[in-house]
Every structure is written in C-alpha cells, then in structure tokens.
Amino acid sequence: AQSVSQHNHHVILSEAASLExxxxxSYGGTVNLFWYVQYPGQHLQLLLKYFSGDPLVxxxxxxxxxxxxxxxxxxxxxxxxxxxxTAEYFCAVNAKNAGNMLTFGGGTRLMVKP
Amino acid sequence: DGGITQSPKYLFRKEGxxxxxxxxxxxxxxxxxxxxQDPGQGLRLIYYSQIVNDFQKGDIAEGYSVSREKKESFPLxxxxxxxxxxxxxxxxxxxxxxxxxxxxxxxTRLLVL
Numbered sequence: 001a002q003s004v005s006q007h008n009h010h011v012i013l014s015e016a017a018s019l020e021x022x023x024x025x026s027y028g029g030t031v032n033l034f035w036y037v038q039y040p041g042q043h044l045q046l047l048l049k050y051f052s053g054d055p056l057v058x059x060x061x062x063x064x065x066x067x068x069x070x071x072x073x074x075x076x077x078x079x080x081x082x083x084x085x086t087a088e089y090f091c092a093v094n095a096k097n098a099g100n101m102l103t104f105g106g107g108t109r110l111m112v113k114p
Numbered sequence: 115d116g117g118i119t120q121s122p123k124y125l126f127r128k129e130g131x132x133x134x135x136x137x138x139x140x141x142x143x144x145x146x147x148x149x150x151q152d153p154g155q156g157l158r159l160i161y162y163s164q165i166v167n168d169f170q171k172g173d174i175a176e177g178y179s180v181s182r183e184k185k186e187s188f189p190l191x192x193x194x195x196x197x198x199x200x201x202x203x204x205x206x207x208x209x210x211x212x213x214x215x216x217x218x219x220x221x222t223r224l225l226v227l
Contacts, residue, residue: 004156006156009154032213034215036218042220043204043218043219043220043221044157044204044218045218046215046217049215090156090157092156092157094212094213096213100211100212100213101159101172101173101212102159102212102216104149104156104157104158105156106154106155106156107154107156
C-alpha cells in the first residue's frame with residue numbers, strides 16, 4: 001500500500017534557525033506532491049505543491065520544497081523561521097497508479113521559540 | 115476559509131446515536147471529500163464524491179455514510195458503529211477530480227458523552 005513518511009514528529013527551533021522537514025513516499029510513477037500547514041486554531045492550508053516542471057517549488061511565506069524523484073522525497077525548507085511558523089505541517093502525495101487518492105503523512109509539529 | 119463551510123464546530127453525541135456533520139461549498143466545484151484527522155496519523159480519507167449522486171469509500175469508511183444530492187452539499191453521518199470516541203473531521207473540495215489540489219474547511223470536532 002502507498003505510504004507517506006514524515007520522519008520528524010516534533011521539531012523545536014529558535015527564531016532565525018533554518019528548517020528542513022523530511023517527506024518520503026513509497027511508490028513510483030507519476031505523483032503530485034503537496035505540503036499543507038495547520039496553524040493553531042486554523043484550518044488546513046495549502047503551502048505549496050508540485051505537479052511537474054522545476055523540481056524546486058516555492059510556496060507562501062518563504063517556504064520551498066524540492067522534489068527528488070530518485071529519492072522519493074519532497075522535503076520542505078525555510079532558511080529562517082519565525083515564531084509565526086509554529087504549526088503542524090503535513091506532506092501529501094497522490095499517484096496515478098494508486099487511484100489518485102491523496103495520502104497524508106503523519107504530520108510534523110513545529111514549535112519556534114521566540 | 116478554503117471556500118468550505120462546516121458546521122457545527124463541536125458536536126456532541128450519545129453512545130448509540132447517529133449524528134450528521136454538515137459541509138457546504140459555494141464555488142461550484144465538482145469534487146468533495148471527508149477526512150478524519152487523528153494525532154500522529156495525519157488525515158485519512160473517509161468518503162469522496164466527484165459528481166452529484168455518486169460517492170466512493172475511502173480508507174476508513176466503516177461507521178460512516180454520506181450523500182451527495184446537491185453539488186454544494188456533502189453531509190457526513192457518523193453512525194453508532196463508529197467507535198472512535200472523539201474525532202476531528204475535515205471536509206475538502208477540489209475543482210474536478212481527486213488528482214487536483216484539495217482545499218479544506220475548518221473541521222468539526224465530534225465528542226461522545
């Protein structure tokens with residue numbers, strides 16, 4: 001069965017530190033890749049997405065992610081985090097050879113200390 | 115708010131009682147979805163619908179039922195067979211098919227008395 005793994009369940013950083021959250025998926029073929037963010041008390045929002053083209057994708061609020069097909073990875077990065085980035089982050093993948101169902105990782109809770 | 119309205123924000127039910135969660139969208143999108151969010155497990159698909167009067171089971175459909183009589187509405191009924199004592203259920207929409215970007219509503223927290 002298809003699966004999406006987010007290796008870090010909890011991350012604590014100080015403001016201005018760099019961030020990288022890992023995301024790996026388990027199946028080949030054509031994939032669409034997403035990162036969603038859920039700020040405290042708010043609904044799940046799309047941060048960025050990759051469908052095709054340049055594997056380095058830029059999203060909102062200074063986030064970016066890089067699709068590395070050979071590693072089945074789509075890691076999320078931000079060079080300098082802010083306190084307002086405190087949230088839970090979810091990676092999600094859908095694959096044409098898996099019925100196009102959107103499969104989510106378990107999420108990573110990021111806490112940024114001021 | 116993702117163009118999705120979910121109500122209520124909190125819903126209490128007694129054991130053995132069926133309850134219905136509302137999900138409405140005003141963007142004329144074809145596809146709608148229900149997910150359940152559990153700590154450490156991310157979101158898992160309960161049901162989805164790509165056109166009116168048609169819907170498909172997701173990974174955790176047991177104990178739930180849906181209907182799609184109108185394009186803008188996709189209510190979820192939690193039956194007494196659903197054993198999860200508390201659940202955070204999220205409704206989502208996309209323009210057409212399941213392969214497209216999904217946008218989420220604010221969610222409903224279900225609590226068992």
